[in-house]
Amino acid sequence: xxxxxxxxxSLSLFIAIGCHGDAAPKSETLYLLSLLSYPDPSGDPxxxxxxxxxxxxxxxxxxxxxxxxxxxDILTNYKLELIEADDGCNLGWKAIISLINNLYYEGKHIVxxxxxxxxxxxxxxxxxxxxxxxxxxxxxxxxxxxxGNRSLYPYSFGINPPTSNQIDAVVALFVHNKWxxxxxxxxPNMLVDxxxxxxxxxxxxxxxxLSFVSPATPYYLPLAALKSTFVRVIVSFLxxxxxxxxxxxxxxxxxxxxNYQWLLFGSDPSFPEPFVYNSTTYSCNNTTDKDEALKQAxxxxxxxxxxxxxxxxxxxxxxxxxxxxxxIDRVALFDAVWAYVVALNNSIDALGxxxxxxxxxxxxxxxxxxxxxxxxxxxxxxxxxxxxxQFDPLTGYISSIVTDIYKSNNRxxxxxxxxPDGLQIDSTxxxxxxxxxxxxxxxxxxxxAGVVIVVDVIGALLVLGIHIMNMVYRNxxxxxxxxxxxxxxxxxxxxLILLAILLYTITETFPVSMWSKSILCxxxxxxxxxxxxxxxxxxxxxxxxxxxxxxxxxxxxxSYNAVMSDGVLAVLIVILVGIVAGFCTAxxxxxxxxxxNVKMFIPSGDRLSVTVEEFCSCKYQVQWIASxxxxxxxxxxxxxxxAITTRAIKKKEFQTRSILVLAYLLTLTTVVGGVIYLITVxxxxxxxxxxxxxxxxxxxxxxxxxxxxFTPPILPVIDDLLHPHRRRLATQSTxxxxxxxxxxxxxx
Numbered sequence: 001x002x003x004x005x006x007x008x009x010s011l012s013l014f015i016a017i018g019c020h021g022d023a024a025p026k027s028e029t030l031y032l033l034s035l036l037s038y039p040d041p042s043g044d045p046x047x048x049x050x051x052x053x054x055x056x057x058x059x060x061x062x063x064x065x066x067x068x069x070x071x072x073d074i075l076t077n078y079k080l081e082l083i084e085a086d087d088g089c090n091l092g093w094k095a096i097i098s099l100i101n102n103l104y105y106e107g108k109h110i111v112x113x114x115x116x117x118x119x120x121x122x123x124x125x126x127x128x129x130x131x132x133x134x135x136x137x138x139x140x141x142x143x144x145x146x147x148g149n150r151s152l153y154p155y156s157f158g159i160n161p162p163t164s165n166q167i168d169a170v171v172a173l174f175v176h177n178k179w180x181x182x183x184x185x186x187x188p189n190m191l192v193d194x195x196x197x198x199x200x201x202x203x204x205x206x207x208x209x210l211s212f213v214s215p216a217t218p219y220y221l222p223l224a225a226l227k228s229t230f231v232r233v234i235v236s237f238l239x240x241x242x243x244x245x246x247x248x249x250x251x252x253x254x255x256x257x258x259n260y261q262w263l264l265f266g267s268d269p270s271f272p273e274p275f276v277y278n279s280t281t282y283s284c285n286n287t288t289d290k291d292e293a294l295k296q297a298x299x300x301x302x303x304x305x306x307x308x309x310x311x312x313x314x315x316x317x318x319x320x321x322x323x324x325x326x327x328i329d330r331v332a333l334f335d336a337v338w339a340y341v342v343a344l345n346n347s348i349d350a351l352g353x354x355x356x357x358x359x360x361x362x363x364x365x366x367x368x369x370x371x372x373x374x375x376x377x378x379x380x381x382x383x384x385x386x387x388x389x390q391f392d393p394l395t396g397y398i399s400s401i402v403t404d405i406y407k408s409n410n411r412x413x414x415x416x417x418x419x420p421d422g423l424q425i426d427s428t429x430x431x432x433x434x435x436x437x438x439x440x441x442x443x444x445x446x447x448x449a450g451v452v453i454v455v456d457v458i459g460a461l462l463v464l465g466i467h468i469m470n471m472v473y474r475n476x477x478x479x480x481x482x483x484x485x486x487x488x489x490x491x492x493x494x495x496l497i498l499l500a501i502l503l504y505t506i507t508e509t510f511p512v513s514m515w516s517k518s519i520l521c522x523x524x525x526x527x528x529x530x531x532x533x534x535x536x537x538x539x540x541x542x543x544x545x546x547x548x549x550x551x552x553x554x555x556x557x558x559s560y561n562a563v564m565s566d567g568v569l570a571v572l573i574v575i576l577v578g579i580v581a582g583f584c585t586a587x588x589x590x591x592x593x594x595x596x597n598v599k600m601f602i603p604s605g606d607r608l609s610v611t612v613e614e615f616c617s618c619k620y621q622v623q624w625i626a627s628x629x630x631x632x633x634x635x636x637x638x639x640x641x642x643a644i645t646t647r648a649i650k651k652k653e654f655q656t657r658s659i660l661v662l663a664y665l666l667t668l669t670t671v672v673g674g675v676i677y678l679i680t681v682x683x684x685x686x687x688x689x690x691x692x693x694x695x696x697x698x699x700x701x702x703x704x705x706x707x708x709x710f711t712p713p714i715l716p717v718i719d720d721l722l723h724p725h726r727r728r729l730a731t732q733s734t735x736x737x738x739x740x741x742x743x744x745x746x747x748x
Contacts, residue, residue, distance in 0.1 A: 028359055029079045030344075031108045032337065034061055035087035035098060035115035035125060035138075049089035050192065051117060053329065058084060060330030061114055064337035074345050078358055083108065087116035087125070095121035099128060103136075103363050110362060112137050112340050112372075114333065119144035119192075126156035135366035137343075137373060139336040141329060148395030155369055157376055158397040159336040159389075163265075165417070167200045169401045170235070170263055172423035173415070174208045179261070182233035183213045183226050185246060193237040196265055200235065220246035227253060233261045339389050343375040350375075444691045449509040452501065452695045459702045460498050466710045467491040473717045482713035483542050485566045489573050490709065493534025494702050500528035501698050507616055508691050521593035521616035526584045528698070529628055530577055535705055536635035536666070537576045541569040543642040543659055583628070591618045615687060633670055639663045662708040666701065673697040 036054030040047040065080050085102055088094025095116055103110060113129060116122045119142035129136045130153050139157045140147070145164040147153055174182070186197035201212055211231060213222045219242050226234070234255075238246055243264070250256065274281050344358065350371045351357060361368045380390045392399035401417040415425045470491070474484040503524045593616045618624070640663040673693070680690045 027077055027079075029081055029109065030075070030358060031081050031083050031110045032061075032065070032340070033099070033102050033110050033113045033115075034058065034082050034084050035095060035113060035117070035121065036084070037089040037117040037121075038086045047091065049091055049094075049118075050120075050190075051089045054084070054086070054117065057117075057329040057333050058082075060333035061337050063330075064334045064341075068337070068341055075341060075358075080341065082114075083110070087118065087121040089116075089118040090120045092121050092124035095124050096128070099125055103134065109359075110136075111344065111358060112139070114139055114336050114340065115141065117141050117329075119147060122147055122156065123153075126153035129363075130154045130156065132364075132366045134363050135369040136363040137340060137369060137376065139340050141332055141336070148392075148397055150394065150396060153396065155373055156396055157339075157391050158395075159332050159339065161398045161401050162395065163196050163199065165397070166265065166401060167196070167203050169415075169417035169423060170200070170265075171204045171207060172417060173263075174204060174233075176415075176423060176425055179233045180208050180210070181230050182208065182235060183211045183222070183229075183231040184235045184237065185213060185219060185222060186237040187219050187239075187242060190239070193239060193265070197237045200237075200265075218242060218245065220249050223249050223253060223255060227255060232259060233263070235263045235265070237265050335389060339376070339379055342381070343372055343379060346375045346378070347372045442687060443510075444505070444508040445688055446509065448688060448692060449505050452505060452699065455699055456498050456501050456702075459699065459706065460495070462706050463491055463494045463498075463702070463710065466706070466714055469714055469717060470710075476717050476720070478713045478716040483545075483566060483569075484713075486538055486542060486569055486573075487710070487713075489534045489570070490538040490705065493531045493536075493538065494705055496527045496531030496534065497698050497702055500524055500531060501695055503527060504691070504695065508687060518592075518594060521595065522588050524616070525587060525593070525624075525628075526581075529580050529584055529632075532632050532701070533576055533580045533635075534573065535701070536632055536639065537573045539659065539662065539705075539709060540635045540639045540642070541573060543639055543646065543663075545569065546646045547642045580628075580631070583631075587618075587624050591620050591624065593618050615690075629670065633667075636663065636667050636670055640667060659708070662704055665704050665708075669697055669700055669704070673700075 036058060037049050037051040038054040039052040040049065061082055065082055068074060068080050083102055083106070085098035086094050087098065099113075102108070113125065113136055115138065116125055117140075119140075122138070122140040122142040123144070123146070126138055126140065126147065128134055129138050135155065137155045137157065139159055141160055142158060143160045143163045143166070145162045147156060147158060148162060173179070184197060184200070186194055188194050201210075204210060211229065213226065219238055223246065234250075236243060236246065247262075250260070250262075347368075348358065351361060351368055354367060354371075356365065356368050377391055377393050382389070390399050391397065399418055415423050417423045467488075470479055470484055470487050473479055479487075503520050507520045507524070595616065639659070643659050643663040673696075676693055680693060
């Protein structure tokens with residue numbers, strides 16, 4: 001059995017070179033400088049590189065060189081050898097030392113650079129190699145997007161696609177497959193993987209609803225927690241031993257296909273000695289367990305990192321492929337050597353036209369390097385990694401990301417992500433579909449919501465009827481004494497409070513879209529807070545005027561018309577509304593309400609049973625609610641004080657007694673009821689409890705206003721309408737009294 005990738009590689013070389021033949025002695029030696037990451041021999045922790053796997057992955061390059069030297073149809077008359085050197089990984093100065101020493105002082109005929117291993121060291125080497133004094137191609141294993149800057153790194157080529165493109169591919173898969181039940185595993189102590197995770201979170205935000213998991217140490221611990229949730233797609237940014245342990249635990253816990261889908265970023269998993277997890281000893285470090293853990297945990301998998309290729313799990317009869325299945329970076333290094341050597345070989349004729357051969361080409365020959373650069377852009381063959389080896393002229397990176405699945409011991413291409421075209425899906429290949437689940441949403445009980453709606457509709461009709469009478473009979477002395485023009489603010493406030501109750505009922509009772517719920521959630525505090533401010537502000541302003549008239553000096557009475565007119569009080573109320581509108585704006589902008597789900601569980605069996613309780617909440621909800629309760633209670637305290645002070649006024653039209661009762665009851669409702677509701681928010685009481693308390697408090701507030709504030713001025717009007725004769729007699733008696741006392745009507 002032969003790997004398809006190898007056949008395609010051989011075929012492309014046959015077409016490009018045009019001849020085959022038996023291996024013949026090669027007289028001249030060309031050197032490739034291999035810059036990989038190795039442990040620092042001093043043991044100094046400050047000199048420890050992020051990666052030190054050079055010895056593990058160099059066999060990929062060694063094997064490629066061996067294959068090339070054994071063929072007579074490529075680099076004829078030239079023998080290829082590797083020079084191993086340290087790139088320092090994140091310690092870029094080591095890469096500079098290795099590069100300068102080998103180019104200038106070792107005296108070997110170096111024709112190219114394979115590596116560096118890490119993006120940090122690649123930036124250093126590629127910037128030096130991009131200068132005309134050195135001018136040498138390097139094929140690196142980094143994936144930092146900034147390495148695609150061709151003005152800074154013109155001769156640098158990435159055998160791995162950049163991280164940003166890999167993440168674009170997986171985000172496209174999420175969107176196409178409509179995956180939402182997903183979580184992410186990452187290692188916050190591994191900076192390169194953690195940065196990839198942050199980029200992924202940023203790119204997928206708003207496109208899929210994921211549960212991002214910050215795992216504890218060790219980083220496979222969240223798997224047990226994830227199994228008790230509805231998550232079925234797991235994106236892993238783990239690597240090496242940590243990834244191996246995670247896959248081993250997943251395999252032993254049954255988190256495998258067809259119930260789970262894994263997507264892996266990073267390096268190859270390795271399986272260490274037995275380890276303990278949740279009081280259970282796990283071991284996947286023998287050959288059988290390794291294969292089974294990988295095959296079962298990833299039985300149906302989508303890989304966007306290109307080195308994950310099906311040859312890893314397929315029985316092959318070619319030794320070089322078997323040797324490359326132990327580490328994905330070996331595979332990448334193998335392809336890197338082949339890609340550069342094919343470009344070198346294809347450059348021989350063009351070099352000859354300007355008087356050069358590979359024998360006299362080395363660093364600093366920029367015209368020659370540009371010829372090889374042109375051939376690098378012209379490559380197009382299938383490597384062992386599974387991707388087409390084709391470099392994007394705009395970035396120098398591999399231009400496509402093959403997404404495949406491994407199913408029934410066969411590699412099946414699902415999609416190909418290219419930089420210009422995006423994700424191209426093979427619609428004939430079935431993709432992962434999470435198992436079905438039974439979802440129950442906990443909402444406010446319909447009988448409770450129905451009672452609240454009926455009571456509020458009645459309240460709205462009562463307020464509307466009184467409002468109409470207030471406008472029609474605004475010249476009646478009882479209504480005029482109650483400040484009919486200011487009453488409009490209180491009526492509007494009651495409408496807004498009732499609207500807030502309706503919005504709250506809709507969000508907690510009826511299944512509407514998440515988008516609509518987010519809007520309704522944020523409209524609720526606006527309607528409620530402005531409504532309460534209009535009602536409390538109006539009552540407090542009217543009572544303050546009574547206090548001002550009857551309890552201040554005679555000197556101040558003369559300024560009544562200028563200081564205490566309805567217009568002045570209306571302006572004060574509008575200013576208060578502006579203040580609370582600013583408060584609501586700050587709330588909505590900095591800490592908006594969102595929909596949240598809680599209380600999800602899975603019983604035994606494969607099918608999920610999820611109980612979801614949805615509610616509106618925000619991060620600092622308790623603080624916002626407490627602030628508005630304090631603000632509104634300032635009005636209540638002022639109202640109580642003014643009402644107590646003016647209670648001796650006997651005129652019924654001024655409603656001093658009813659306003660005093662209203663002040664006491666509003667104090668009881670807002671202070672005691674507000675605290676009770678705040679407690680239900682803090683302890684996360686049941687949705688029916690929280691809804692019932694808040695809806696009751698707001699409904700009681702409206703009805704108190706109807707009974708004690710709006711109704712008293714209307715009752716004399718109704719009485720006069722029902723008994724017009726009594727009204728006429730009362731008017732005649734009043735006129736006689738005025739004439740007898742000599743008091744002018746205007747003064748009265």
